[in-house]
Amino acid sequence: MADGSSQADIRGIDIDKLAKGFADEENVFKSFVTVSTTAAREMRWQQKTSGFLDSTDTTGITASQIANTSSKSLPVVVEQTWTRNTSYVRKYFVESPLLSMEDINDSDVDILATNVRDLTRAVARQVDARIYDVITESQSPSNILSTAATATWDNGTPANIDIIADILTAKQKIRSQGYNPEGAILAMNPIEHRLLMTWLISTKGSSIPQFASEKVESGVVMNLLGTKIVVSENAITDSVAMWVPTRSATWKAFMPIKAVTIVDEGIGTKIRCFEEGECLLTDPKSVHLITNTIT
Numbered sequence: 540m541a542d543g544s545s546q547a548d549i550r551g552i553d554i555d556k557l558a559k560g561f562a563d564e565e566n567v568f569k570s571f572v573t574v575s576t577t578a579a580r581e582m583r584w585q586q587k588t589s590g591f592l593d594s595t596d597t598t599g600i601t602a603s604q605i606a607n608t609s610s611k612s613l614p615v616v617v618e619q620t621w622t623r624n625t626s627y628v629r630k631y632f633v634e635s636p637l638l639s640m641e642d643i644n645d646s647d648v649d650i651l652a653t654n655v656r657d658l659t660r661a662v663a664r665q666v667d668a669r670i671y672d673v674i675t676e677s678q679s680p681s682n683i684l685s686t687a688a689t690a691t692w693d694n695g696t697p698a699n700i701d702i703i704a705d706i707l708t709a710k711q712k713i714r715s716q717g718y719n720p721e722g723a724i725l726a727m728n729p730i731e732h733r734l735l736m737t738w739l740i741s742t743k744g745s746s747i748p749q750f751a752s753e754k755v756e757s758g759v760v761m762n763l764l765g766t767k768i769v770v771s772e773n774a775i776t777d778s779v780a781m782w783v784p785t786r787s788a789t790w791k792a793f794m795p796i797k798a799v800t801i802v803d804e805g806i807g808t809k810i811r812c813f814e815e816g817e818c819l820l821t822d823p824k825s826v827h828l829i830t831n832t833i834t
Contacts, residue, residue, distance in 0.1 A: 567771050568670040571724045571784040572818065577791040580628040580815075585621040586682070587822050626817050628793040629669065631662045634801075634811040643808060651810070655798050658812040662796060666814055668773040671726065673818035674788050675780045675828055682823035684712045687831040692734040694834070697742040702735055706764050709781045709827040716824040718783050725766040728776040731832055732768070777833040783825040792816040 608614065635654040642650055676683055686708050690699040710720040727735070761768050766781065774780065782788070796814040803809075820826070 567769060568667050568674075568726070568773070569790055571769070571782070572670060572674075572787065573785045573789040575789060575791060577628070577793050577816075580793060582626045582628070582791055582817065582819070584624055584626065584819050584821070586624055586820065587824070588620040588622065624819075626791075626819060628791070628815050628817050630813065630815045631665050632811070632813045633658050633661050635809055637803065637807045637809055639807040640805070651808070654810050655812070658810060659796065659798060662812050662814050664773065666790075666796075666816070667771070670788065670790060670818045671771070671773050671775075671780070673820050674782055674826055675775070675778070676820070676823075678775055678778060678828070680828050680830075682820070683826040683828060684709075684716070684824060685828040685830055686712065688829055691834045692731060692738065692832045697738065700738055700742070702738055703764065705779075705829050706766065706781075709829055710764070710766070712827050713781065713783065713825055718786065718822070718825040720781070720783065721765045722784065723766045723781050724769055724784050725763070725779060725781050726769045726771060726774045727779045728774040729770055729772065730776045731774075731779055732770045734832075735768075777831065779829040779832055781827045781829070783822070787820065787822050787825045789819045789821055790816055791819060 635658060638650055638654065674683075686705070688705050689701040690696075692700060692702060694700050706725065709725075710723065713720040713723065767784075792815075794813065794815040796812070798810060798812040801809040801811060
């Protein structure tokens with residue numbers, strides 16, 4: 540059966556496939572979390588409390604006894620704890636104005652493709668921002684780990700700045716919770732990225748041979764100290780977030796991103812774009828926020 544004029548595939552453009560292509564460019568952070576589906580808008584899920592079972596348990600016995608239990612003694616009782624949470628799917632929804640059929644036919648600009656692109660980017664950007672906000676607990680660390688920077692990265696005295704120490708502290712704290720920080724995501728705003736590159740090249744350039752000639756060429760995303768640096772406008776300045784990809788959080792998709800056309804015959808066409816889902820912070824102790832990076 541042929542497609543009707545109100546369906547997605549019109550004028551030689553597969554609107555839905557085009558939307559998904561543009562979304563892939565914008566959803567930076569979605570690539571670094573686990574993505575799965577949910578069949579319901581209300582989700583009950585468990586948030587893990589800790590990594591290693593090496594703290595005082597509910598009986599008051601210290602877990603250090605695990606390593607030195609006397610003969611015929613009962614085993615030390617330790618257990619993992621979880622926090623039960625309930626989350627609800629969020630809907631991201633935009634549409635274009637009515638595009639007249641005359642404009643669609645003779646406009647120098649491909650207004651259908653342009654609107655699909657911009658509407659999709661608008662939805663994808665908000666999804667991207669939501670994922671970052673959930674992972675960083677909206678810049679108010681409660682369950683995740685956090686440490687203030689050694690000195691603000693824009694400190695007027697470069698000798699006081701130690702970004703390498705800040706990154707290594709974040710890795711050390713994540714590892715202390717039983718997670719492997721090698722290959723972790725280090726997400727930062729372009730401001731922090733500029734300060735990082737300036738410090739590495741101008742201040743520490745002589746200490747890192749060939750850094751300026753080799754590392755800068757890799758672009759916005761680069762590797763440093765076993766972490767993958769990701770730069771995004773959705774990352775909030777005055778902090779830098781580190782997390783274990785595909786482990787720290789999960790994006791639960793209720794409806795994947797989609798664009799559809801609504802045709803008013805003889806008048807014009809509207810384009811709608813939407814996505815529904817929510818991000819769940821399942822392993823908060825695998826996340827570390829470096830705070831106070833800006834004066």
